[in-house]
Amino acid sequence: MKKIISLALLCLSLLTARAQVADFLISDMLNKSDWFALEREYPALKDSVQMPFLRVMAEALLAVNFNRDDEAVSAIDTLIAKHQSYIGFDNTMNMVMIKAAVENRRGNSAKAAEILNNFITQVKAQAPQVDLSAAEAQYRHYKTLNAISRKTTLSRPDGDVVVDFTLRKQSRRDNDTSYTGYSIIMPVKINGKGYNALLDTGCPNTMCMKSFAEKIGLKAAGDSIVITGAGTVEAAIGIIDSINIGDLTLHDALTTIIDNNDCTGDNLQQYDIIIGLDFLKLCGEARFMPREGKIIFPATPTQLPGTGRNLLLSESDNLRLEAYVNGERCRFFFDTGNSITAFSKQYYERHKAEIDKTARKVTREGGGIGRNGMLTTLKLPPVTMTTGGSDVELEHVAVVLEDLAPVQIDDGNVGVNLIQDCRMATLNLKDLFLKIED
Template sequence: MNKLILPFLFALSLVSCTPKSNFLIERELLQMLDEKDYFRIEIFLEEKRSELSKDIVLYVEAHLQNAFNRTEQSLQTIDALLSHYDKSLNDTLLLNVYQLKYDNLLKRSIYREAVEALEIAMNRYGYVLDSVALANMREAYNTVEPLKELPPQKIYLTDDVTIPVSRNQFSHVIMRVSGNGQSEDFVFDTGAMFSTISESCAVRLGIRILQSAVNVGTSINSKVQSKIGVADKLQIGELLLENVAFLVLPDEMLTFPQVNYAIHGIIGFPIMYQMKEISIQQDEILTVSVRPKKRDLRNLFLDGLSPIVQFEVEGDTVLFKMDTGANTSDFSEKYFSTHKDIILAKGTPRIAKRGGGGGIIGQEVYDLENVRLKIGGQEFTIPTITVLPDKFSFFENYDGNLGQDVLMYFNKFILNFEDMYLAFEN
């Protein structure tokens, strides 16, 4: 499902500015929100709080709470904002408030209320969008609307669970998923904003089809037609899940004859999000912890249904999408634009093939060698990271994609959605 990305408009006529709010500070803060650098926003808000109006403070706090996975708090803040300050916000900001409410509810799989929030965003405030953004919003609505009668997804976890996993030829984490008396191998993919299954596998695992002909975006900027389905019960190792929503794609969209490979299904963000803390070891063991470990670390936030990691590259602070479905890490067009002279001087150009749900394409890239990283207090060097100079929508706002080459550099990585961190252990 595409994440709706709505640019903030900074003209004076479109930004709320009460007499108690410093317009220049407010504009800078909203621009930072547009860039989604929530760690900087958090610090900036605390420094400038006294110079901002209450409505803007609540507006920004609701976004921060959403980004750092405090969805219930974010919903409460949104309720306070709409109850007391709805007349202070212009329609562009109100559009974003309802979109944020939708995102909170979607994460909690409260589908009916999520659909209602998105309807308000489209019907009352959609006129402020351009045609592309409005079409993306309708696409999101068409994907979630069939789920509005579905109870929230539920995962039964009473003790730590250990799940055997394996690796395919692309270093993807593979786990066995069972349903309807059948089992199949699925890819475990933090880069998948929606769990996905092929049509033939959906039949085998007893997936109920709720609606067909939904357009979804892919990792290569194309659109494919999917169906929406639900697994009433699903088993992953000893984990029992109920009411699991899936995008159901034609088999050919998940088949890659060029490399003799087919994907049967993908365990995406909505499932792993409910696991709270996941650790994956080099010896192919995945552990789901019922009591996540507290650490003096927070380097993770959520952009909709995508986990974003903050770390350092050659001393510069960057934001990368975390993608266990990618066997290698990549720098984005944003990073290329910022470091173009260095990349052209030191990088090695080549033509690379890139694929995902939707097919494979070729593009010119640059390889950088011996790249120094610092993540979660761990410093290390990756032999090669590729730079993608072309713009991809799924990279927007971010410096790159964090794949298996980095994630499996150490013996174990821990992904914690409760305290919001990515950590490594030897």
């Protein structure tokens, strides 16, 4: 959004001092993609904003990231219809792609494909020299999803549903230290047979290996798609008619089918199937009780705590957590498919001098879908992370300097070790908060 922000700064000299402050602050938060700060500050700033496109853009992107899809689509439409001359072509294309992503994440892949196809057709007719490769790739993806034409749904009884789970040990090793991480494993049934499923907030939908797909008779439908995990791979997609998770039933589960060769190391080969974020979104809320080995899926979700939201969902369904480390506000990719926590290059650059004094260089196994191997990392002393009402001490935290996609989102990647020792962790994907209780 650099074009939008530079234009905003040029206009500030024409505004009153009070408006300069409001427009500058909103521009700065938009430029930094700091949605948590924008959500907190915007109510007090919005009446002082003098440039209407800034107000509309702020409201559009807050709605995108905080689970208000109808508002997001409406605001994006207004932004494009009334303010396109201010935001420029590149930002217009970005907003069209975000609108399509919002439609897709709520199950409207046909609408998502239509939005992009109309945009691409219009631009090619008027400016054939324009690079539309990103929009075209996204269009092909949605077109492939739409070919399946079945929306994933959930059925459940009226009351609370309790599902057993286990924290399965993951034996890990640095070059000089052995340690244990944990994964969240639930029993599921497909075609009446029982299997072990990894519950993974970092995976947007159900996923399995090709060998498991063959075992359950799952056939690929449509063209292949490109997915990004630790690496980038091509994958097939299919539909599992139903997956039983306790008394919950996931119907028409969109399933990504990964080639066995792309699943090395400690990922899919240790489980039968992955249950992803789409399941948790349909449930609305999950209360993890690690000491009892239970997950409660309540009929009535918990109210938003007074401390407010500490989660957001990007347009592509990346779940991000706001947390404090040594008093500094940070943002992390919340990924229960990972057992431990790792900090990113971005975090390292802000704290390089301190980290270089206290960290040890170690080699550890890491990766995931599309990439696995040994990583050279900087291992930190125990780190205290504050979020969701609790201080949690995390051990075996590493700084990963290589381009490992899940780690390099914002300040890093937070895994199961954030919640594995608590009495209860409430993950609410309606109002977007994680509450941790000792």
